[in-house]
Amino acid sequence: MRILLTxxxxxxxxxxxxxxxxxxxxxxxxxxxxxxxxxxxxxxxTVHQPIRVDQFCIEDPPLCAWRVGGTxxxxxxxxxxxxxxxxxxxxxxxxxxxxxxxxxxxxxxxVSAAIEGALHGIPSLAVSLAAWKDADFGPAARFARKLxxxxxxxxxxxxxxxxxxxxxxxxxxxxxxxxxxLGTIEYENTFERRQDPRGRVYYWMGGSLVDAGNEEGTxxxxxxxxxxxxxxIHFDLTNYAIMHLIEEWNLAT
Numbered sequence: 001m002r003i004l005l006t007x008x009x010x011x012x013x014x015x016x017x018x019x020x021x022x023x024x025x026x027x028x029x030x031x032x033x034x035x036x037x038x039x040x041x042x043x044x045x046t047v048h049q050p051i052r053v054d055q056f057c058i059e060d061p062p063l064c065a066w067r068v069g070g071t072x073x074x075x076x077x078x079x080x081x082x083x084x085x086x087x088x089x090x091x092x093x094x095x096x097x098x099x100x101x102x103x104x105x106x107x108x109x110x111v112s113a114a115i116e117g118a119l120h121g122i123p124s125l126a127v128s129l130a131a132w133k134d135a136d137f138g139p140a141a142r143f144a145r146k147l148x149x150x151x152x153x154x155x156x157x158x159x160x161x162x163x164x165x166x167x168x169x170x171x172x173x174x175x176x177x178x179x180x181x182l183g184t185i186e187y188e189n190t191f192e193r194r195q196d197p198r199g200r201v202y203y204w205m206g207g208s209l210v211d212a213g214n215e216e217g218t219x220x221x222x223x224x225x226x227x228x229x230x231x232x233i234h235f236d237l238t239n240y241a242i243m244h245l246i247e248e249w250n251l252a253t
Contacts, residue, residue, distance in 0.1 A: 001027035001152060004088035004117070006075045008096065008109030010037045011056050011067050015095035015129065018137035020063065022145040023092065030088070031056075031065030032079035038071050039096075041109040043116070046070045051078060072113035080120055090152050091117025094127030095140050099165050101130075101219045102185040102212075105233065114161045115235055123151050124161040130223055131168035139174065140166035143228060160234040165219055167226050175226035182231055183218030186210040 003023050007016040011033040023029045035052075051074055056067035066083055068075045076091060093113035100108040110126050117124030125148065129140045143166060151162060167174060189207035196202060214220040219229040 001090065001149065002084075002086060002088045003027045003029045003148065004076065004079055004084070004091045004122075005029050005031045006033045006072055006079070006091070006093050006113045008034065008038045008041065008072045008093070008113065010034050011065060013037075013097065014135070015097055015137050015140075017058065018141040019092065019095050019127065019144060020065075022141040023148065024063070026145055026149060027089075030079070030084060031063075032068060032075045032083060033065065034072060034075060035067045035069050038109050040107045041071045041073075041112070042107050043073050043112045044071050045077065046074050053078065053083070072109040073116045076113050076116040076120075080117075080122075088117075088122060090148055091120075091122050091124040092127065092144060092148060093117075093125070094144070094164075095137050095166075096126075096128035097135055098128065098132055099130035099223060100126065100128040100163060101165055101223065101229070102183040102214070104185045105163060105182065111161075111163055111233070114163070115233075118156075118159055118161040118235070121158070123156050125151060125164065126161065127164045127166070129166050129168060135168065136170070139169070139171040140164075142171070143177075147230075156232070157234070159236060160232055163219070163229075163231045163233050165223050165229040165231075167223055167228070169226055173226065174228060177228045177230060178217075178222040178225075180219040180222050180229045180231045181217055182233070183214035183220030184212040185220065186212045 052069035057064040096110040114124040114126040222229040
């Protein structure tokens, strides 16, 4: 099995290193990842400057990868269309430091890399660990190792990927696995006005998470219950239910 591995935290991030080692036990892994953190880049691509690519190696175990000066989506596109000698069987993105739940998937570079894989018709998976520090990526990496062969064998419908979020718990404390739908993530954003040494004004965005009261069956609630959340995502954003309402607007000139 040929596995393309990428992320949005950068090629040196411990999450991708853990996943790299686990997936190498089940297939031929090619890592094509950003040269630095590219979190919250969504589906952005680099079109106004060159995309620089070089080799990156780790010593233990000795493994080499492609390091890309671009976004996670750039990494998947350039890997499939320029770097790899053969089309991958699976695309895996992660392991992200921090969850990618609910409406946050619209911003996530981790999820967007998997979306790009699905756009190419390849079974794709995004994996995130719901921790911000002192992260143990082992349980999430081992779950991905178990899931990837099943996903490759069973296939997914067109334009669909799996988004996995793992609680920051030891393996023996996880409360199971739940197939979920996307919940809602809301923030109370703040924009702090600052001034640089040259007197130019800039803003620094911050804010805090707001409890959106997610229902049972959502990825947000499953994670709170200590369960691994597996959410099938498809990217046809059309709201078919209201198309007839828009047609009644008589938009024809």
